[in-house]
Amino acid sequence: MNQHSTLNMTPKQPRPWLQQHYAATRQRTVDLVKLTVDRLLQKRQTVTIEAICKQSQQLDPQGKGIKKAGVLGNAEAYAYYQQHRTSRAATARRASHKAGSTHRLPTDPGRDLGAVRRRYLRERKPDLVERLLFVEQAYIESQQQLARLQFELLDQQQKTQKRRENTSF
Numbered sequence: 001m002n003q004h005s006t007l008n009m010t011p012k013q014p015r016p017w018l019q020q021h022y023a024a025t026r027q028r029t030v031d032l033v034k035l036t037v038d039r040l041l042q043k044r045q046t047v048t049i050e051a052i053c054k055q056s057q058q059l060d061p062q063g064k065g066i067k068k069a070g071v072l073g074n075a076e077a078y079a080y081y082q083q084h085r086t087s088r089a090a091t092a093r094r095a096s097h098k099a100g101s102t103h104r105l106p107t108d109p110g111r112d113l114g115a116v117r118r119r120y121l122r123e124r125k126p127d128l129v130e131r132l133l134f135v136e137q138a139y140i141e142s143q144q145q146l147a148r149l150q151f152e153l154l155d156q157q158q159k160t161q162k163r164r165e166n167t168s169f
Contacts, residue, residue, distance in 0.1 A: 029070050032056050033077040036066070037084045046086045103134040 014022065036056045040047050049068050057065030071077050106116075120128065 026074055026076075029066055029074045030077045030080070032060055032066050033071060033074075033080055035059055037080060041084060047081070047084050048086070049081065052081065103131055105135065105138055 033052060033056070036052045036059055037047055039059060040051055040055060045051060049071055052071060053066055053068055057063065060066075066077075071081055123131070
């Protein structure tokens, strides 16, 4: 065996001379997460991992900021984020809001279809199925009403025509 194949067979162990560097990097991540989260809370902004990554670049003296994997991979930084995050509360509010909402059909033909598409793409599949069933049922009912009105109109037209024919003689 050559030297490279024996190195690859040994389990990956942290190199002792890098331990100090790894510890400093982990502490830098924790400090930057705490600083960023506190700043977001101070500005009354939502605390999400994306917001932390974006804001940390501005607050970092090195200008690097923190990546999502840095927050998720550092137990202490992730715990601090979870303690202060606001996205969980917003999700719970949205879910409870959706549970009580009833489906309504759109009435504005000039609505923003792009916004509607984005809203539908955020929906869960079971919610979309319920909405589709509701819309299909409403469509069937409107088609039946249209057919009924057309027959009534035809009946009225025939009656009017018979009256005209009877009065013309």
